[in-house]
Amino acid sequence: MTAQTDRSRVxxxxxxxxGSWCWSEVTAGLAAAGRAVQAVDMAGHGLRAPRPACLSRRPFDPADIATEPSPVRDVDLEQAGDLLVSQMAALGGGAPVTVVAHSMGGAVLTRAAQLAPELVAHAVYLTAYMPASEVPALAYVQMPENEGELMGSMLRADPATVGALRLDLASADPAYRERLREALYGDVDPAVAEAAMGLISPTPRPASRSARRR
Incomplete structure (x- = not known):
């Protein structure tokens, strides 16, 4: 990675x-501190994530959640990495930028850094996956250290069948929504957490392929 001062764009x-929306307060704080900052949507997420038709179809059939193929099922690590490279290039104008990645975004950052190390001033992994080369991100999810994680029980479809990690975003079940809030936003004000759950979207499966050395 290219050495750079701590004033690089973020x-x-x-x-x-x-999606990029979850960084709203962080971007505001960084901008107030005088940093050039941009939050972006990962491939297959945010405004790049069309929802399954079953979630808005009426009458609603809960069985469709488990069977309807995901509209983002073909999004993979390669596409996500390529998109992030283009986003880094656009933000920095060709100069290296500081990239802060959260959670599974870390796997995408790793891939983008392999593709274009000259565009990365600093790579910050914020409670994020930082997979070693030739190790797929999914391998970390399945490690014994991850036993007891909460999100697996929230899924409402076989990822291999629908091509996504699908939550029941239309659920009115108070118990399900409370478990989902605990899993994703356990330390967030309940009102803010409920608003955030209205913004989350179906997502592609974590790439089973590893980030490769170049």
Whole structure:
């Protein structure tokens, strides 16, 4: 990676199910401190994530959640890495930028840094996956250290069947919504957490392929 002063422009990358919106307070704080900052949507997320038709179809059939193929099922690590490289280049105008990645966004940052190390001034992994080369991100999810994680029980479809990690975003079940809030926003004000759950979207599966050395 290219050495750079700490005044490089900052790019913020979210994790699974989220979008650039989750960085709103961070971007405001950084901008107030005089830093050039931009939050972006990962491939297949945020404004780049069309929702399954079953979530808005009426009458609503809950069984469709488990069977309807995801509209983002073909999004993979390569696409996500390529998109992030283009976002870094656009923000920095060709100069290296500081990239802060959260959660599974770390795997995408790793891939983008492999593709274009000259565009990365600093790579910051914020409670994020930082996979070693040739190790797929999914391998970390399945490690014994991850036993007891909460999100697996929230899924409402077989990822291999629908091509996504699908949550029941239309659920009115108070118990399900409370578990989802605990899993994603356990230390967030409940009113803010409820608003955030209205913004999360279906997401592609974590890439089973590893980031490769170049």
């Amino acid at each position: 790019l913020l990358l979210h994790g699974l199910w989220h």
